[in-house]
Amino acid sequence: SGVVLEVRGLDVEYATGDDPVRACVDVSFTLHRGEILGVAGESGSGKSTLITALTRLQRPPAVTSAGQLLYHPRDGGPPVDLVTLSGRELRRLRWTTLSIVLQSAMDALNPVMRVGAQFVDALRTHDRRLDKRAAWERAAELLGMVGVSADRARAYPHELSGGMRQRASIALALACRPDLVVMDEPTTAVDVVMQRQTLAQVLRLRRELGFAVVFVTHDLSLLLELADRVAIMYAGRIVELGTSASLYEEPRHPYTRGLRDSFPPLRAPLRRLTGISGSPPDLRRPPSGCPFHPRCGQRFDGCDERLPVLRDVGGNDVACHLYPEGS
Ligand code: SF4
Ligand code: MG
Numbered sequence: 001s002g003v004v005l006e007v008r009g010l011d012v013e014y015a016t017g018d019d020p021v022r023a024c025v026d027v028s029f030t031l032h033r034g035e036i037l038g039v040a041g042e043s044g045s046g047k048s049t050l051i052t053a054l055t056r057l058q059r060p061p062a063v064t065s066a067g068q069l070l071y072h073p074r075d076g077g078p079p080v081d082l083v084t085l086s087g088r089e090l091r092r093l094r095w096t097t098l099s100i101v102l103q104s105a106m107d108a109l110n111p112v113m114r115v116g117a118q119f120v121d122a123l124r125t126h127d128r129r130l131d132k133r134a135a136w137e138r139a140a141e142l143l144g145m146v147g148v149s150a151d152r153a154r155a156y157p158h159e160l161s162g163g164m165r166q167r168a169s170i171a172l173a174l175a176c177r178p179d180l181v182v183m184d185e186p187t188t189a190v191d192v193v194m195q196r197q198t199l200a201q202v203l204r205l206r207r208e209l210g211f212a213v214v215f216v217t218h219d220l221s222l223l224l225e226l227a228d229r230v231a232i233m234y235a236g237r238i239v240e241l242g243t244s245a246s247l248y249e250e251p252r253h254p255y256t257r258g259l260r261d262s263f264p265p266l267r268a269p270l271r272r273l274t275g276i277s278g279s280p281p282d283l284r285r286p287p288s289g290c291p292f293h294p295r296c297g298q299r300f301d302g303c304d305e306r307l308p309v310l311r312d313v314g315g316n317d318v319a320c321h322l323y324p325e326g327s
Contacts (some may be wrong), residue, residue: 116153242316
C-alpha cells in the first residue's frame with residue numbers, strides 16, 4: 001500500500017532555561033496508508049511530544065527545530081511538508097487529513113451544541129453539497145459505528161456519560177475521513193480500561209474507513225496486541241522499530257527486551273519497570289554515546305562514547321552497538 005506520512009530527521013526542543021530539552025531527536029519513520037503504528041517508551045521518552053509534533057499542534061516552548069513531515073495526498077499529488085505549512089494551510093488539513101484524539105478527547109465536543117449538530121457542521125464544512133438531512137443521517141451512522149445509539153445525536157454532551165462523550169469525540173474526529181489519526185494515552189487507570197475499548201473500536205473503524213493511526217501509550221502489551229508496527233523510544237530517539245510480532249518474539253535492543261520483560265502476561269498497565277533498573281535520563285544533559293548505556297546490562301567498551309544509529313537488523317530498525325554494520 002502507499003505511503004501516507006514520511007517523518008525525516010524530526011527534532012523537537014523545549015527552549016526553556018539555559019539547556020534546551022531535546023524531546024525528539026532525529027526521529028524518522030514511514031507510515032503506510034491504513035497502518036497502525038504504536039509508539040512506546042517510559043514517561044519522558046518523547047512519545048507525547050512526537051504525537052503532538054506530527055500534527056503540528058505543539059505550542060511554545062516546544063519547537064520543531066529540524067526535519068520534515070512529508071504528507072502524501074490521497075490523490076497522488078506531490079508530498080506536502082507539514083513543517084513548512086502556515087497555520088491557515090494546516091487548519092485546512094485538520095480533520096479532513098489529520099485528526100488528533102488526545103487524552104482529553106471528551107472535551108473536544110462543544111457543550112452548547114447538540115452532539116449530532118456538531119457532526120452536521122463538520123460534515124457540511126467539508127462537503128458543501130451535503131444537505132442537512134443526509135448529514136444528520138451520516139452523523140447517526142458515525143455515532144452508531146462507535147456504539148453510541150442514533151437517538152443520542154439529539155442530546156447535548158452533558159447528557160452523555162464520559163465514555164460516550166469520548167467515543168462521540170472520536171467519531172467526530174473521523175467524520176471527515178482523515179488519512180491519519182493520532183491518539184495519545186490517557187493518564188489514569190480508569191481511562192486505561194476505556195482506552196483499550198476505545199482503541200479497539202478505532203481500529204475496527206480503520207478497516208472500514210482506511211485511515212492510518214499513530215498511537216502512544218506506555219502499555220506495551222496493548223501496543224503489541226493492536227499495532228501493526230511499534231516504535232520504541234528512549235531519550236527522545238527511536239531505538240527500535242519493527243512489527244509487533246518481532247518485538248514480542250525477538251526484541252533486539254536491550255531496552256526493548258527490558259520493556260517486554262517488565263510486563264506481566266496478563267493485560268495490565270505498566271506500573272514498574274521490573275526488567276530495567278535505573279531511571280530515564282535528564283534530557284537536558286543526555287548521557288554520552290548510547291543514551292541507554294547507564295542502564296544497560298550489555299554495555300561494552302565504546303557504548304558510552306559512540307552514538308548508535310538505527311540500522312536494519314533482520315528486518316527491524318535497531319540502534320545498538322551489539323549489531324554492527326553488516327552483522
Ligand atoms: Fe547497551 Fe551498548 Fe546497545 Fe547501548 S549500544 S543498548 S549500551 S549494548
Ligand atoms: Mg505522555
